Amino acid sequence: MPPPKIAIVGAGSIGVAWAIVFARSGSAVALQDPDPRRLELAPGEIRARLGELAGFDLLDERPEVIATRIVMSADLAGAAYVQECAPESLELKRDLFARLDREAAPEAVLASSSSFLTASAFAGELPGRERCLVAHPANPPYLLPVVELVPAPFTRADAVDRAAAILEGAGISVVRLAREVDGFIFNRLQGALLREAYCLVRDGVAGVDDVDRLVRDGLGRRWSVIGPFETSDLNTRGGIEVHAQRMGPAYERMGAERGQHDPWTPELVARVTAERRALLPLEQWDERVAWRDRMLMTRMSASGGMDDRLAITRLLHRYCAMLDSMELELVTELFTPDCAVIYGPDERMRSEGADNLAASLRRLHRFARTSHHLSNVDIDLDANEARGRSYVLAWHQHPDGRTQTLYAEYHDRFVRTAGGWRIAERRQLTHGSDAPWDLPLAMSDRRPS
Ligand SMILES: NC(=O)c1ccc[n+]([C@@H]2O[C@H](COP(=O)([O-])OP(=O)(O)OC[C@H]3O[C@@H](n4cnc5c(N)ncnc54)[C@H](O)[C@@H]3O)[C@@H](O)[C@H]2O)c1
Numbered sequence: 327m328p329p330p331k332i333a334i335v336g337a338g339s340i341g342v343a344w345a346i347v348f349a350r351s352g353s354a355v356a357l358q359d360p361d362p363r364r365l366e367l368a369p370g371e372i373r374a375r376l377g378e379l380a381g382f383d384l385l386d387e388r389p390e391v392i393a394t395r396i397v398m399s400a401d402l403a404g405a406a407y408v409q410e411c412a413p414e415s416l417e418l419k420r421d422l423f424a425r426l427d428r429e430a431a432p433e434a435v436l437a438s439s440s441s442f443l444t445a446s447a448f449a450g451e452l453p454g455r456e457r458c459l460v461a462h463p464a465n466p467p468y469l470l471p472v473v474e475l476v477p478a479p480f481t482r483a484d485a486v487d488r489a490a491a492i493l494e495g496a497g498i499s500v501v502r503l504a505r506e507v508d509g510f511i512f513n514r515l516q517g518a519l520l521r522e523a524y525c526l527v528r529d530g531v532a533g534v535d536d537v538d539r540l541v542r543d544g545l546g547r548r549w550s551v552i553g554p555f556e557t558s559d560l561n562t563r564g565g566i567e568v569h570a571q572r573m574g575p576a577y578e579r580m581g582a583e584r585g586q587h588d589p590w591t592p593e594l595v596a597r598v599t600a601e602r603r604a605l606l607p608l609e610q611w612d613e614r615v616a617w618r619d620r621m622l623m624t625r626m627s628a629s630g631g632m633d634d635r636l637a638i639t640r641l642l643h644r645y646c647a648m649l650d651s652m653e654l655e656l657v658t659e660l661f662t663p664d665c666a667v668i669y670g671p672d673e674r675m676r677s678e679g680a681d682n683l684a685a686s687l688r689r690l691h692r693f694a695r696t697s698h699h700l701s702n703v704d705i706d707l708d709a710n711e712a713r714g715r716s717y718v719l720a721w722h723q724h725p726d727g728r729t730q731t732l733y734a735e736y737h738d739r740f741v742r743t744a745g746g747w748r749i750a751e752r753r754q755l756t757h758g759s760d761a762p763w764d765l766p767l768a769m770s771d772r773r774p775s
Pocket of ligand 1 (some may be wrong): 340360439440464730
């Protein structure tokens with residue numbers, strides 16, 4: 327079956343992101359917005375976001391191919407699924423759904439990205455209310471691929487099924503809620519944590535950054551592999567039932583401190599345990615704990631290291647691009663203010679500090695054109711510092727047309743700063759040149775033995 331045609335109504339943050347999700351999975355997407363400025367800006371934003379995804383190797387096709395599937399059009403004809411992404415206002419969504427119900431084909435599903443408003447509130451009066459529901463994404467859905475499907479009491483089951491099939495076909499993990507509840511699940515869970523975080527800061531227990539680091543470096547990492555129920559199940563030998571017996575009273579005390587009284591009754595714990603045991607028999611518990619730890623190790627070695635390596639490689643690419651466009655004043659942004667740069671053994675070939683670096687780079691102005699091609703980059707990471715070896719082939723053209731090519735190897739020390747990775751030390755070794763180069767450079771280091 328060909329991918330379904332999709333209409334997206336509202337081309338703000340979420341609308342643009344949904345357009346990428348559906349176009350990436352092969353659907354033709356019609357994206358509309360009443361604001362002419364958004365219509366003008368959205369295509370560029372889509373191209374930029376697709377470019378970023380391609381940079382991280384997250385697309386199966388070229389970004390241009392995916393972008394051509396998205397057209398700016400208010401035409402709902404032929405759309406099997408409409409994803410509404412207009413501002414979170416009841417009046418607005420009510421009027422908008424009335425229009426969508428009139429204009430969309432009778433078999434099309436009408437889904438709202440709404441974060442809090444329910445379909446009961448904005449679609450209850452419509453003739454086609456049976457095909458209306460909420461499909462609440464995480465932002466942006468092409469990076470956090472989960473959606474909550476929230477039907478109103480009047481939504482027909484087959485509309486929910488069709489929405490689920492289309493979203494799953496677009497690579498989104500679908501969570502179906504049995505009924506409407508304020509804030510759905512995503513924001514209720516987020517809210518529970520945020521309410522407690524505010525209390526802890528208010529009571530002077532910890533600062534804002536302390537709470538964020540605990541979540542980022544601890545809970546969040548764990549939750550990128552398993553959810554809170556599976557966490558409790560795997561954290562206690564004997565599983566979640568034993569966890570509830572041991573930890574239940576402490577959690578109840580903490581809840582009571584905040585005026586909450588929702589004890590984990592034996593019936594509730596039995597239900598949760600039964601669901602967990604159906605997912606993971608206790609005989610497989612040890613194996614799953616080992617799997618969890620391997621997943622955490624994979625994430626630690628791949629994601630942390632990969633992000634940093636990419637950031638450093640981009641820094642080196644930007645360096646080359648800035649030299650090529652002669653943006654020599656900007657180059658110093660890539661270095662720490664106290665950087666040391668050594669081009670050769672001669673004193674003249676050495677600069678201390680970003681200001682001196684700018685001055686020494688100005689000698690490139692004598693060329694009519696330059697082209698710096700970065701090839702291999704090897705990086706050794708060590709938390710907030712990194713050492714790198716990179717190779718650059720530099721081509722220079724003089725105003726009289728003569729050219730020179732230089733083969734250089736850079737040994738860099740990078741440091742992580744508040745603004746990202748910067749070069750703190752750079753040593754250039756010259757491996758040769760096809761025409762005489764600056765004397766000190768030509769005589770400078772050969773490859774170390
Ligand atoms: N931003 C988030 O983190 C997030 C996450 C999940 C869900 N949502 C929900 O998604 C929806 C859109 O949020 P957003 O952050 O993209 O907002 P946004 O302000 O970035 O975009 C809204 C867009 O809707 C357009 N618009 C205004 N009136 C319209 C109309 N009558 N018909 C069609 N389009 C109209 C606006 O011009 C704007 O481009 C909201 O319901 C929001 O609650 C947002």
